[in-house]
Amino acid sequence: MENLAIIDLGSNSIRFVALRIADNHSYSLQYQEKESIRLGQGLNQTGILSEEGMHRALTCLNVYKHIMEVMKIDICVAVATAAVRNAANGSEFLERINAETGITMKIITGEREAYLGYLGVINTIALKDCLIFDLGGASIELTLVRDGESVHSVSIPIGAVTLTEKFNMQGNIDAIVLQDCLRYVKKKLSDIKWLREIDVPIVGIGGTARNFAKMDQRAESYEFSKIHNYIISLHSFNTLYTQITTRTSANRKKIAGLSSERADLIVAGAAVIRTIFDISGSLSMTVSGCGLREGLFFEYYAKYMHMDKPRFDDILDFSINNFIGTLGTTINCTHYDQVTRITGMLFDQLKVLHGYGGRERLLLMTAARLHDVGKIINFYDHARHSAFMIGHAPLYGLTHREQMIAGFIAGFHHGISRKTLRAYRYASMATAGDWDMIRKLSTLLALAEASDLTYEQIVKDIHITLAENVVVLVLTTIPGATYNAADYEMKQIVKQFKKEFGAALILVWK
Numbered sequence: 001m002e003n004l005a006i007i008d009l010g011s012n013s014i015r016f017v018a019l020r021i022a023d024n025h026s027y028s029l030q031y032q033e034k035e036s037i038r039l040g041q042g043l044n045q046t047g048i049l050s051e052e053g054m055h056r057a058l059t060c061l062n063v064y065k066h067i068m069e070v071m072k073i074d075i076c077v078a079v080a081t082a083a084v085r086n087a088a089n090g091s092e093f094l095e096r097i098n099a100e101t102g103i104t105m106k107i108i109t110g111e112r113e114a115y116l117g118y119l120g121v122i123n124t125i126a127l128k129d130c131l132i133f134d135l136g137g138a139s140i141e142l143t144l145v146r147d148g149e150s151v152h153s154v155s156i157p158i159g160a161v162t163l164t165e166k167f168n169m170q171g172n173i174d175a176i177v178l179q180d181c182l183r184y185v186k187k188k189l190s191d192i193k194w195l196r197e198i199d200v201p202i203v204g205i206g207g208t209a210r211n212f213a214k215m216d217q218r219a220e221s222y223e224f225s226k227i228h229n230y231i232i233s234l235h236s237f238n239t240l241y242t243q244i245t246t247r248t249s250a251n252r253k254k255i256a257g258l259s260s261e262r263a264d265l266i267v268a269g270a271a272v273i274r275t276i277f278d279i280s281g282s283l284s285m286t287v288s289g290c291g292l293r294e295g296l297f298f299e300y301y302a303k304y305m306h307m308d309k310p311r312f313d314d315i316l317d318f319s320i321n322n323f324i325g326t327l328g329t330t331i332n333c334t335h336y337d338q339v340t341r342i343t344g345m346l347f348d349q350l351k352v353l354h355g356y357g358g359r360e361r362l363l364l365m366t367a368a369r370l371h372d373v374g375k376i377i378n379f380y381d382h383a384r385h386s387a388f389m390i391g392h393a394p395l396y397g398l399t400h401r402e403q404m405i406a407g408f409i410a411g412f413h414h415g416i417s418r419k420t421l422r423a424y425r426y427a428s429m430a431t432a433g434d435w436d437m438i439r440k441l442s443t444l445l446a447l448a449e450a451s452d453l454t455y456e457q458i459v460k461d462i463h464i465t466l467a468e469n470v471v472v473l474v475l476t477t478i479p480g481a482t483y484n485a486a487d488y489e490m491k492q493i494v495k496q497f498k499k500e501f502g503a504a505l506i507l508v509w510k
Contacts, residue, residue: 001020001021001022001023002020002021002075002304003018003019003020003030003071003072003073003074003075004018004019004020004021004073004075004076004077004297004300005017005018005019005064005067005068005071005073005075005076005077005078006019006076006077006078006293006296006297007061007064007076007077007078007079007103007105008079008081008292008293008296009039009057009078009079009080009081009083009084009105010039010040010081010082010083010136010137011039011040011043011081011082011083011136011137011138011139011159011161011162012036012037012038012039012040012136012137012159012160012161012207012265013034013035013036013037013137013207014034014035014037014039014057014060014061015032015033015034015293016031016032016033016034016060016064016067017029017031017032017033017293017297018030018031018032018067018068018071018073019297021301021304022325022326024325025305025325026321026322026323026324026325026326027297027301027322027326028326030071031067031071033060033063033064033067035056035060036261037053037056037057037060038053038056038137038161039053039054039056039057039083039084039137040053040082040083040137040138040159040161040162041053041161041165042165043083043086043087043138043161043162044162044165044166045165047087047088048087048088048089049083049084049087049089049090049093053083054093054096057097058096058097058100058101061097061100061101061103062100062101064101064103065101065102065103076103076104077296077300078103078104078105078106079105079106079107079108079292079296080094080105080106080107080108081107081108081113081136081138081139081292082110082113082136082137082138082139082155082157082159083137083138084107085107085108085109085110085139086138086139086157090107091107094106094107109155110139110141110154110155110156110157111153111154111155113134113139113141113155113292114132114134114141114142114143114150114153114154114155115143115150115153115295116291116292116295116296116299117132117134117141117143117205117291117292117295118132118143118145118150118153118295119294119295119298119299119310119311120205120288120290120291120292120293120294120295120298121145121203121205121288121290121291122145122148122311123290123294123298123310123311123312123315123396124228124229124288124290124294124315124319124396125203125228125229125286125288125290125315125396126315126316126396126397126398127145127201127203127286128145128146128147128148129145129146129147129200129201130145130200130201130202130203130286131143131144131145131195131198131200131201131202131203131276131280131282132145132202132203132205132288133202133203133204133205133206133209133273133276134205134206134291134292135159135160135204135205135206135207135208135209135269135272135273136159136160136206137159137160137161137162137265138157138158138159138161138162139155139156139157139158139159140155140156140158140159140272141153141154141155141156142154142155142156142189142192142195142276144194144195144198144200145200148311151194152194154192156188156189158184158185158188158272160207160208160262160265160266160268160269160272161265161268163181163184163185163268163269163271163272164264164265164267164268166181166184167180167181167184167268169181169264169267169268170249170264171249171264172248172249173245173246173249173267178245178267178271181268181271182271182274182275185271185272185275186275186278186279189275189276189279190279195279195280196279196280197279197280197281198280198281198282199280199281199282200280200282201282201283201284201285201286202276202277202280202282202284202285202286203285203286203287203288204273204285204286204287204288205288205290205291205292206269206291207259207262207265207269208262208265208266208269208270208272208273209273209285209287209288210227210287210289211257211258211259211262211266211269212232212237212240212270212273212285212287213227213230213232213287214227214257214258214259215240215255215256215257215258216230216232216236216237216240216257217230217257218256218257219236219239219240219256219257220236223426223428223429224400224404224426224429226289226392226400227287227289228287228288228289228290229286229287229288229289229396229399229400230286230287230400231284231285231286231287231399232284232285232286232287233283233284234277234282234283234284234285237273237274237277237285238274240255240270241270241273241274243255244258244266244267244270245267245270245271249263249264252266252267273285295310298310298311314397315396315397316362316366316395316396316397316398318396319393319394319395319396319397320366320369320370320395322394323370323373323393323394323395324336324369324370324373327373327376330375330376331372331373332372332455334455334457335372335452335455335457336368336369336370336371336372338452338457338459339368339371339445339448339449339451339452340365340368340369340448342447342448342451342452342459342462343364343365343368343444343445343448344361344364344365344368345461345462346444346447346448346462346464347361347364347441347444348361349462349463349464350444350464350466350471350501352466353466353471353501353503354440354441354501356437356440356441359402360437360441362398363398363402363405363406363409363441364406364409364441364444364445366390366395366398366406367390367406367407367409367410367413367441367442367445368410368445368448370386370389370390370393370406370410371383371386371410371413371445371449372386373385373386373389373390373393374386374387374388374389376389377389383410383411383412383413383414384411386407386410386411386413387407387408387410387411388407389407390403390406390407390410391403391404391406391407391426400429401429401430401434404426404429404430405430405434405437405438408427408430408438408442409438409441409442409445410442410445411442412438412439412442412445412446413442413445413446413449414446414449415446415493415496439500440500440501443493443496443497443500443501446493446496447473447490447493447497450486450489450490450492450493451475451486451489451490452486453485453486453489454485454486456481457478458477458478458481458482458483458486459475459476459477459486460476460477460478461475461476462474462475462476463476466503469502469503469504470503470504470506471497471501471503471504471505471506472506472508473505473506473507473508474508474509474510475507475508475509475510476510477509477510483509487507487509490507491507493505494507
């Protein structure tokens, strides 16, 4: 087991996370803390970190040191970014941190900051081609990703704090000042030749991007509060941008979802994102809740696991395995694997009947692999608990809607239940067509679950024959198997199968 802390000392905020790598190699977040310390405030004018900002940082760091002692954390990866990197007294401040707290902190370059942000995104969002930007208080890092690889990256010393101070944009916004800021940012970004008209989605890291996600979710009455992998269209961004840049300072603070801590910085941040949209030609922004800290962790985890590279080839598969690993010995992996195998065979051999493709299969397999996780809460109603857990688990590679659909499929693996539907608040995230698919796929999962009712993995193979309005399911068992219980349980689903697929189901055991 390994306990690890990561500290990210930025220009606007300081963040602390504690993670644990278990003996089974699964990892989990144990603790998180974030404070707005405005370390970079005044840096534009003085070129040094202010005593007030350093004091705020040290206060937090002393708290984090105590937390590490309580949690028995021996390994701390601590980095400082643009504010400390650009300040004349940055190195001196790190020496002071070490002397007062015992924490050893390193300044990282802008290029390394961009790379770590890339690792945080590429391991948690299923985009092979995109432009990643990490907008901080004193710098912005941009990385162009093609086919999953970082092909270009750059760090530019402009950020939400420094731009706000440079153009005095804390209060009411003058239209001329805003245009001056936009021209300044555009000039800085236009010098990057590979950035023009790249025609890929943009992925935003940092407080400004996250705050836009929160505002858009409130504006859209979005039921799910998850920020990571939330997508904002260009149209929605422009609507929010207009509100932010035309309201008075007092009215701007009333925008639903806008953090009070960021109300004075949001205009400058919005100007940067607006410019990125314009120059790149992108039509949407995916907001990432994962960035530098996650990149640092994945880098550490790769070394700990002796991996060739700090990247996962299949982020959904890895995150499902990791989530199962965090649940401990309560999981019957042999049963899970058997149900998943039979579910996949049913889906593939009934494709003529249901007509679904690879993406739907992926959602069904996700549901199958995690269908019983709700037992960790309570055996009774565990299918409903599984639905909630799957919908909120740290799974990567699915959209919000897809993750919810996988949860719904698992939620009905003991039969279609109106009780489950009424109890689940996110039902409106699925369309009528989605619900038709959910009912069909959950029926297949229910059949697979019933075939392993006794947890003996008696079904070795299946073969399906389709005739007019009749499905003959032949189940081949292991030698000497007793299949009475499984046969009885599967026959309880025959009526549901007929309703969903319009065909009679006949079971044959051999």
